[in-house]
Every structure is written in C-alpha cells, then in structure tokens.
Amino acid sequence: MHTPIVDHNGQTIAVLGSPVVFDTLIAAISGDFSDIDSTHIYIFDRDGTALFSPTYDPLPLDTNLRERVSEVETRQDHVIKTPNEVQYIIGNAEIESLGWGVIIEQPLSDVLRPTLRVRNSAIVIILIISTVGLLGGFYFVNRLTQPLRELVPAAYALGEGHFDTPKPKAEAGTEVGILVEAFSNMRSAIRSRENALRQSEAILREERGQLALRVKERTHDLELANSELAEAVKSRDEFVSTMSHELRTPLNIILGLSEALARGVYQPIPVQQKKVVENIISSGETLLSMVENVLNLAKAQSGELVARREQVNLTELCGDIVNNYKVIGAKKSISLKYDETKCSDIFVQIDRIQVKQILKELLSNAVKFTDEGGQIGVEVRQDRVEKMVRIIVWDTGIGIEADALDLIFKPFQQLDTRLAREHGGTGLGLALAKQFALLNGGDISAESIPNHGSRFTLTLPVSSRSANRQKTKNGHIMVDEKHSTILLAEDNELGAQTFTDYLEFYGYLVIPARNGLEVLAFVEQEIPDLILMDVQMPKMDGLECMRRLRAQSSTATVPIIALTGMAMHKDEQQCLAAGANEYLSKPISLRLLQERIEVYLGGKNDKTLPKKHEFHE
Structure with a gap:
C-alpha cells in the first residue's frame, strides 16, 4: 500500500509505501463470522478493481466490484443468487481513509442458521409445553367432568323415577361437589314427594272408588226419587184432571140450569126467586173460579199453561169489566173512575180470557180491600216508544206493607189470616195473574202505602190494528134468521x-x-x-x-x-x-x-x- 506526498503547490515530492498483509486484515474483518469458510470477502480500490478475493472464487480481471455493489444496493433484500442456485446475502462497507471498499458475501443459509436453530428450539419447547399442558388439562378436565358425566345418567334415571342410582363422587367444597350435593338433596326431596304423591294417589283411588260407589247409590236413589216424583206428578195430574171433570160436570149443570132459570127459558119466575137463582149463579161462579185457580196453578207448575193470543181492542176489553165492577163497587158506595177515551184505538195481542181474569182479580181485590165510600180507578197509558200499554188499577184501601209486596205474587200467600177470614180468598189470584201477565208478553207489579191504598200496573205489548174485525150491530152480535x-x-x-x-x-x-x-x-x-x-x-x-x-x-x-x-x-x-x-x-x-x-x-x-x-x- 502506498500514498503520494505533495508540497504546498500540489506537486508530488515523494511516495510513502507500506506493506499490507491481507490475511491479517481478512482475519480482522471475519472475526465475527462463525463459518469463515463459506464467507466471501472482497476488497477493491477506488476504481473497483479487486485487491483481494477468495482463492476459491477468483474474479475475472475485468470485474468492477463497485458495479456489483451498485447492483446489490438496488435490491431491498441484498440477496443474490449465484449461477449454481446458491443464495447469498451481501453487505458492503467503505474504508474511507484508504478509499477502498469491502464486500462480504455469506450464504443465506449460514446467516439464518442461528435463527433457525433458535426457532427449532422454541418449537420443541412449545411442543413439550403444549403436550404437558394438554396432558395436565385432560387430567384436570377429566377429574372435573367425571362427576358431571356420572351425574347425567343419574339425572336421566331420576327422570324415569329411579331413585337408587349411586351418588356421583366429587371433591367436597368444590363447585362440582356442591352441584352433586345439591342434586343428591333434590333427589331425596323428589323421592319424599313421590312417596307422598303415591300415598295420596292410593288414598285418592280409594276415595274415588268410594265416591263412585256413593254416586252410584245416590244416582240410584235419585232415579227412584225421580221415578216416584214422575209417578206423583202423573198421579197429581190425573187427580186434578179427574177432580176437574168431576167438579165441572155438576157445576156445569148447576150454572146452566140456574142461567136458564134466570133467563126464563122454562117459564118466567118471580123477582124474589130470580134473586135466589142469581145468588146460586154467583156462588157457583165463585166455586168455579176457585176450581179454575187450582187447575191453572197445576198447569203452571207442570208447564202446561199456555196463552192463546188474539188481537183484542182494549176499549172493549176494559169497558165490559169496568162496567161490571162499577155495579159491584156501588154496593159498597165505592166509586170507580175510568176514562175510556184513553184506550181508544189501542190493540193488544193477548189471550182475552187470561187478561180478563187479571183485570177481574185486580178490581176484585180493589173493591174487597177498600172501605165503604172509598175510591178505585183504572188508568190506561200507552208508551208509543216502547210499544207497550200500562193498565193501572188503584184504590184507596188498606194498602200493603213494603216487605210483603214480594209475597203477594206467590201462591197460597195470605198476608193476614184475619183478612182472609173477613174477605175470603185462597191466595192464588195474584200468583196466577202474574203467570198470565208473563205468558202474554207482559208483567205485573205493585206499589202500596199502608192505610192509603195500592197501585197495580199491568204491562202488555201493543200490536198493530187489524182490519178484519167481525162486524156487529151497535156492539151486539145478533143471531141470524136461518135454521141450524x-x-x-x-x-x-x-x-x-x-x-x-x-x-x-x-x-x-x-x-x-x-x-x-x-x-x-x-x-x-x-x-x-x-x-x-x-x-x-x-x-x-x-x-x-x-x-x-x-x-x-x-x-x-x-x-x-x-x-x-x-x-x-x-x-x-x-x-x-x-x-x-x-x-x-x-x-x-x-x-x-x-x-x-x-x-x-x-x-x-x-x-x-x-x-x-x-x-x-
């Protein structure tokens, strides 16, 4: 390695050189690599010319390592693949003081080997821990669920009514132990209730059998009683029918002969004898009225009492009865007030005979219980909205106590036996009048003040007027002139x-x-x-x-x-x-x-x- 020495003018005045031992430099660079044999270290100068390369990978003389560095830096993973398909990870650095560059190539497998070793170790450890955990969990879960698994068939057995299945084993004090203990207590309670229920059912079956026997006996008794009652009713009806016939036949003769005598059918009779005959007729009619009342009461009790309704002019109906009782009341100096114009053109769909009997009963009582010099009256009021007509019979007689008003319409009720002895009567008249009123689609009610008088109100439905009325002459029916x-x-x-x-x-x-x-x-x-x-x-x-x-x-x-x-x-x-x-x-x-x-x-x-x-x- 050499370096030029220049003066202040930049002229080279000398060259300073020093030997470089690449083995020592390479050893210093590769000191951190565990596998130096597989690591490639390249050293190149400013021009990219290789100064050092592995002996097993000599570079061609025209190789520019800086271009290789530039190529590597364009890759994000710094990984290249050699022609023999081996992947290398490349790193580079600059030795600025010398202007050199260093490239280090190491197989990717060598770089990842420690990481893989750690990963494999971690996997092994995880597998061991997981295995131990699973085995421990299975043990604890089995220990926990074993009582529950035993509890399920016990619960099914309990549902089927078996109470002798063994008690599941469970550690006392734990949640499962508490659950098993509660199940055991519940089973004991259910067993007790089941035993009590079976005892109750046995008692109930016994009582039911006794009840069925009693019901059978009572039913038999009731059938006998009903049979006897039906026989009694039949006998009563036959008796009433027979007595009615036996009483009516002589009464028919008595009244018929008396009426014929009174009318002079056989011969004219003196006035004194005529009065006697009229008394016979009056007494016979009284007896007939009593027989009729008893018979009608029997009909009402047996459900045979019926109304034969026809359209009736209220003026004609009331007029005949009022005129008759004016005469009867006059014998006691009792005046009867009646305004026939109030009931003109009023038609009612009724049983004429039954309604006549009602009015006769009310007027008869009014006359009977009113002292001499008193007053009685008949008022007719039509309610066009409700399509009803009210016939009011009032008197100024002795009156009736308030608590006795409900009794007067019941059969055989005499409010005062002294009055019965004084005025007579069987106590049937008003009871039958009530029945007749109901049969004709109406009703009858009473109100009274003791010592001031009474008011009886008969209510009847109003009907439309019929045009087909029988023609009469001045209110009379005349016998025609041909033979019959x-x-x-x-x-x-x-x-x-x-x-x-x-x-x-x-x-x-x-x-x-x-x-x-x-x-x-x-x-x-x-x-x-x-x-x-x-x-x-x-x-x-x-x-x-x-x-x-x-x-x-x-x-x-x-x-x-x-x-x-x-x-x-x-x-x-x-x-x-x-x-x-x-x-x-x-x-x-x-x-x-x-x-x-x-x-x-x-x-x-x-x-x-x-x-x-x-x-x-």
Whole structure:
C-alpha cells in the first residue's frame, strides 16, 4: 500500500509505501463470522478493481466490484443468487481513509442458521409445553367432568323415577361437589314427594272408588226419587184432571140450569126467586173460579199453561169489566173512575180470557180491600216508544206493607189470616195473574202505602190494528134468521137436557146422542150444521168419534166444538188433534157457548132473538 506526498503547490515530492498483509486484515474483518469458510470477502480500490478475493472464487480481471455493489444496493433484500442456485446475502462497507471498499458475501443459509436453530428450539419447547399442558388439562378436565358425566345418567334415571342410582363422587367444597350435593338433596326431596304423591294417589283411588260407589247409590236413589216424583206428578195430574171433570160436570149443570132459570127459558119466575137463582149463579161462579185457580196453578207448575193470543181492542176489553165492577163497587158506595177515551184505538195481542181474569182479580181485590165510600180507578197509558200499554188499577184501601209486596205474587200467600177470614180468598189470584201477565208478553207489579191504598200496573205489548174485525150491530152480535141443526153428544142426561133447553129456546134444533156410536149412526142419515162433542162417553169416546168423523168426506168440514170436564193442556191438545175446531172446558157459560156457536153458524138460524137476549161481545 502506498500514498503520494505533495508540497504546498500540489506537486508530488515523494511516495510513502507500506506493506499490507491481507490475511491479517481478512482475519480482522471475519472475526465475527462463525463459518469463515463459506464467507466471501472482497476488497477493491477506488476504481473497483479487486485487491483481494477468495482463492476459491477468483474474479475475472475485468470485474468492477463497485458495479456489483451498485447492483446489490438496488435490491431491498441484498440477496443474490449465484449461477449454481446458491443464495447469498451481501453487505458492503467503505474504508474511507484508504478509499477502498469491502464486500462480504455469506450464504443465506449460514446467516439464518442461528435463527433457525433458535426457532427449532422454541418449537420443541412449545411442543413439550403444549403436550404437558394438554396432558395436565385432560387430567384436570377429566377429574372435573367425571362427576358431571356420572351425574347425567343419574339425572336421566331420576327422570324415569329411579331413585337408587349411586351418588356421583366429587371433591367436597368444590363447585362440582356442591352441584352433586345439591342434586343428591333434590333427589331425596323428589323421592319424599313421590312417596307422598303415591300415598295420596292410593288414598285418592280409594276415595274415588268410594265416591263412585256413593254416586252410584245416590244416582240410584235419585232415579227412584225421580221415578216416584214422575209417578206423583202423573198421579197429581190425573187427580186434578179427574177432580176437574168431576167438579165441572155438576157445576156445569148447576150454572146452566140456574142461567136458564134466570133467563126464563122454562117459564118466567118471580123477582124474589130470580134473586135466589142469581145468588146460586154467583156462588157457583165463585166455586168455579176457585176450581179454575187450582187447575191453572197445576198447569203452571207442570208447564202446561199456555196463552192463546188474539188481537183484542182494549176499549172493549176494559169497558165490559169496568162496567161490571162499577155495579159491584156501588154496593159498597165505592166509586170507580175510568176514562175510556184513553184506550181508544189501542190493540193488544193477548189471550182475552187470561187478561180478563187479571183485570177481574185486580178490581176484585180493589173493591174487597177498600172501605165503604172509598175510591178505585183504572188508568190506561200507552208508551208509543216502547210499544207497550200500562193498565193501572188503584184504590184507596188498606194498602200493603213494603216487605210483603214480594209475597203477594206467590201462591197460597195470605198476608193476614184475619183478612182472609173477613174477605175470603185462597191466595192464588195474584200468583196466577202474574203467570198470565208473563205468558202474554207482559208483567205485573205493585206499589202500596199502608192505610192509603195500592197501585197495580199491568204491562202488555201493543200490536198493530187489524182490519178484519167481525162486524156487529151497535156492539151486539145478533143471531141470524136461518135454521141450524146441532148434534149434541152428551152422556149425562141432566147436562144434555140443560144444553138442549137453552139452545132450543133460542131457536136451534138440537139432536141428542149419548155416545160416539149414536153420532156416527146419525150422520149417516143427516149432516148437522154443528156438533157439540163430549169427550168421556161410554161405548165410544169423543176422541175416537171425532177421528172417524174427520175421516169421512161428508163430515170432514162440519164444525165440532169439544165439551169436556178435562181441562188440562194435554186434554185440549188431544181434542184438537182428533179433529175438534174448538175446545171448551166445563162448566161452560151457556151465553159463551152460544157466542162460539154463532161464530161457526152465522146466517143459518131462523129465529130472531128478542131484544132482551142481545149481549155484548
């Protein structure tokens, strides 16, 4: 190695030289390399000419190492690949004092060998640690989950009702141990409850069996009781029906004969005797009213009470009843106030007979419980919005206590036995009036102040007026002037004679028959205009006779009015089903019977009735 020495003019005056031992320099440079044999060290001057290169890699003489450095510096990884496909990592440095450059090439594998060694060691250590961790974790997890795995089949067994499975083993005090202990306690509690439940079920089964036995016994008792009750109801109905017939038949004769006597059918009677006959009629009607009330109560209790509704003019209905009770009230100096204009042109769809009985009951009580000189009244008020009419019957009588108002509509209720003895009565009238009002789509209520009087309000639905009303003359129904033949089927001779005398007096031709066979024999010879048919007759009863009459074309349309002392609803249904046009229960008002006959025979009687025999509809 040499260096020129120049003067102050820059002229070289001498050259200073010194020998350089490259082995020592190379040893100094490669001291940090572990594998010097595979490391290439190049030293070059300012021109890039190689001053030193490995003996095993001599460079061509035209090699410029600075160009090689420039090529390496353009690569970010400083890695080059030799022709024999070996990768080298290259680094370079400058020896500024000498103007030399140094290039060091080392195989990439040698550079990475320590790192790979550390990596491999780390991998081995990680694998060892992981293996030890997995083995430890498996041990601890197995130790932790073993009781849980034993707990699962125990839980399934518990769900199936098995309580004797072994208790899972678990370390006390740990979470799993606490869980296993809680499961064991729960299983014991469930076992206790299960045992208690089984005992309860056993007791319940026993009690259920006893209950079923008791129910069977009670059901049998109830069936017997129902059977006995049905038998009792049947016996009661038969008794009521029989008693009704047995009472009505003589009553029919008594009232019929009395009415015929009073009207002078047989001969005119003196005034004194006429009063006696009128008393007989009054007493008979009172008895008839009691029989009717008992019978209607039996019908109501058996559900056979029905309403036969028709369109009725309220003026006509109230007028007849009010006029009658004006006369009755006058006997006690009781005045009756009534304004008939308030109910003009009001029509109601009702059962005429039932509503008449309601009004009669209310007016009868008003007269009965009002002292002499008192007042009673009838008011009619129409509610056009609700389409209802209210008929109010009031009095200034003794009144009713407030706590007794609910009792008066119950059967057989007498508020004061002293009053019952003084005024009479069975306690059925208002109870039946209530039933009649409900059957006709209305109701009846009461209000009263003791010692001041009472007000009873009957409410009924209003109907539209019918144009097809029967024409009458001055409010009277007149018997027509043509002849009429009536076939009377009645086995009771006295009853038959009563009907015959009355009807013949008014110009009818009455043909008697004592049973159904005689009726059938008569119609073979002559067809009557109307048949009055008793039901209970010997040889052939009225029901069978009517069926046979309706089966014949010649008598299929002949009007038949059934007359019977059997007054139950089923009796009426049987009569109508057998072919009767109408049903009348005994005792029958002869006047009413004549009215019903004229409905069917209008225009056939040849006898004009005298003026005194005209009667209101």
